[in-house]
Amino acid sequence: MELSQLLAILLIGAVSGWLAGLIRQGYGFGLWGNMIVGILGAFIGQWIFERLNVHIGSGLLNQIFTSVVGALVLLFVIGLFKGK
Numbered sequence: 001m002e003l004s005q006l007l008a009i010l011l012i013g014a015v016s017g018w019l020a021g022l023i024r025q026g027y028g029f030g031l032w033g034n035m036i037v038g039i040l041g042a043f044i045g046q047w048i049f050e051r052l053n054v055h056i057g058s059g060l061l062n063q064i065f066t067s068v069v070g071a072l073v074l075l076f077v078i079g080l081f082k083g084k
Contacts, residue, residue: 012060013038016067023068024075037071045070 017034020041029037045066049056056062 009039009042010035012063012067013042016041016064016071019064019068020071020075024072024079037074038067041069041071041074042067043070044073048073 014031014035015038017029017036017038020037021029021034042063045068048070049066056065
């Protein structure tokens with residue numbers, strides 16, 4: 001993995017986690033926590049969309065949308081365990 005790919009993953013993860021934190025008020029974890037939630041959300045969102053056979057398209061917006069959906073699912077599960 002090249003440095004540019006790693007930076008792109010971190011940037012998409014940060015944006016996705018931040019957006020999910022805004023959508024789901026009170027579930028933000030700061031910059032680093034949001035990056036982790038966004039990156040994990042990307043894997044979760046990709047897995048969900050593959051299982052549902054949903055194909056939105058390609059490109060940056062698709063990656064961000066998929067990551068945000070996955071991050072929201074992850075935040076929902078975290079909320080179940082935190083009791084919010």
